[in-house]
Amino acid sequence: MSHRRPPLMRALQLNTVVLIVEIAAGIGSNSFSLIMDGIHNLSDEVALVLLVLAYSLRTGLSGKLLRYANLFNSVGLLVISVFLILRVVERLSHPVEVFGLVPIVAGLIGALANWGVARVLREPSKEDIAIRLAYVHNLSDTLVSLIPVGAGVLIFVSGSFLFDSLFALLIAAVVVITTLRAVVSSHEELLWPENVSCDHSGGEQTA
Ligand SMILES: [Zn+2]
Numbered sequence: 001m002s003h004r005r006p007p008l009m010r011a012l013q014l015n016t017v018v019l020i021v022e023i024a025a026g027i028g029s030n031s032f033s034l035i036m037d038g039i040h041n042l043s044d045e046v047a048l049v050l051l052v053l054a055y056s057l058r059t060g061l062s063g064k065l066l067r068y069a070n071l072f073n074s075v076g077l078l079v080i081s082v083f084l085i086l087r088v089v090e091r092l093s094h095p096v097e098v099f100g101l102v103p104i105v106a107g108l109i110g111a112l113a114n115w116g117v118a119r120v121l122r123e124p125s126k127e128d129i130a131i132r133l134a135y136v137h138n139l140s141d142t143l144v145s146l147i148p149v150g151a152g153v154l155i156f157v158s159g160s161f162l163f164d165s166l167f168a169l170l171i172a173a174v175v176v177i178t179t180l181r182a183v184v185s186s187h188e189e190l191l192w193p194e195n196v197s198c199d200h201s202g203g204e205q206t207a
Pocket of ligand 1: 044137141
């Protein structure tokens with residue numbers, strides 16, 4: 001199983017680029033759409049670290065422990081999302097200046113790096129259900145990272161900083177809905193490491 005580790009490590013490095021660029025640029029430019037996507041990618045980072053650990057220290061990590069770690073990760077993301085949503089709603093009535101070029105550039109870097117994450121996971125995803133879920137998730141994250149780009153473009157076109165807040169709420173909605181769905185159904189991301197298995201049968205998961 002150790003041959004899965006190199007592509008997972010590359011995915012982790014690329015995802016680190018996304019979260020550092022988006023959070024740093026988001027704080028620097030007052031862009032909540034960037035901060036929201038950065039926090040979302042921070043949660044993805046934790047999920048990827050757990051996946052790396054699952055393949056590196058498989059004998060040392062129980063499926064149960066990993067499942068709880070993923071659950072805490074999801075709940076943590078939901079709590080931070082609610083906190084950010086409240087801050088964004090506050091800002092709706094007192095718009096703060098956001099320099100539109102920053103979310104455009106940082107969002108494009110985020111989308112490119114998220115696409116890179118999916119790209120390096122594509123080959124191993126063909127024979128591994130856990131990596132397959134990470135691949136599909138990060139491929140859709142490429143689109144989510146383009147939301148701040150849209151916000152930046154609209155700020156430029158309209159001159160209204162409101163678009164950053166509105167698009168931050170859009171990202172928050174996507175994140176909250178997909179995370180809740182994962183927690184409630186206890187499938188997909190929540191079970192990434194649970195599905196780690198050397199056999200390629202892709203058989204049914206036992207509870
Ligand atoms: Zn994600």
